[in-house]
Amino acid sequence: MRSTFKVLFYLKRNAPKKSGLIPVMCRITVNGKIAQFSCKLDVEEKSWNVKSGRVSGRSIVAQEANRMLDKIRVGINRAYQQISDRDNYVTAEKVRNAYLGLGMNHETLLAVFRQHNEDYEKQVGKLKSLRSYWKYCVVYKHLAEFVEKRYKVSDIALKELTPAFITDFELFLKVEKSHCNNTVWSYMMPFRKIIYMAVNNGLLQRDPFFAYSITKEETKRGFLTKEEITLLINGTFKKKSYELIRDLFIFCSYTGLSWTDMANLTEANLQTSFDGHLW
Structure with a gap:
């Protein structure tokens, strides 16, 4: 049975640009399932014809925008036909991915x-x-x-x-x-x-992290008093795993070992001391 297939262009009105232009989105529907993506095209809301899914008017801007939308539609139709001929079933996401080049290995x-x-x-x-x-x-x-x-x-x-x-x-x-x-x-x-x-590796032409910045905030670590350590030792926990974490923390507190050193301890580190006990 042949799939039901539809391509729709619409405006993403809830995400206007600072310029006042509205991004154009493409929605692919196959058997009631939807996949969508940005057309990388921004238009004036007043020039958009909702019924036709195109830009109204005969201006150069309108003609270029509609030419771009036609090109996208043709590419999507081609991707849909190729998947229909090749595979046993077609999904909206497969058509979208094929059009965007997501089917190529290691490009996602x-x-x-x-x-x-x-x-x-x-x-x-x-x-x-x-x-x-x-x-x-x-x-x-x-x-x-x-x-x-x-x-x-x-x-x-x-x-x-x-x-x-x-x-x-x-x-x-x-x-x-x-x-x-x-x-x-x-x-x-x-x-x-x-x-x-x-x-x-040449998989990405432009770095999206360009101009992005995040810095680590300096923090002042506090310390527990002897009384607080005692409360922690005698405390009860709802989960058994929390008791293990508490025991490991107390172990580090009394030995002065860092968390990493404690985590890397093995039986090979145990030695019998002069008093006959393992240390």
């Missing part, structure tokens, strides 16, 4: 990030640390959630990344994930490295 953000993490994991314990690998995995997870919530797709083309994408992701971490500034800073740095890698 999450695909590049995923490949990086797989390569990084192979170096853990040799050239890379496990904690650094975990951080990259956490950032990947946040990015995947952000792309799904904001753009309603499973991945996004590298060429679609803009400075606004970077700042929106930062806002997502702060608002949706409730992370403090320094945590956001620690997550944006691995993301920035992935983008630099894409630029250096």
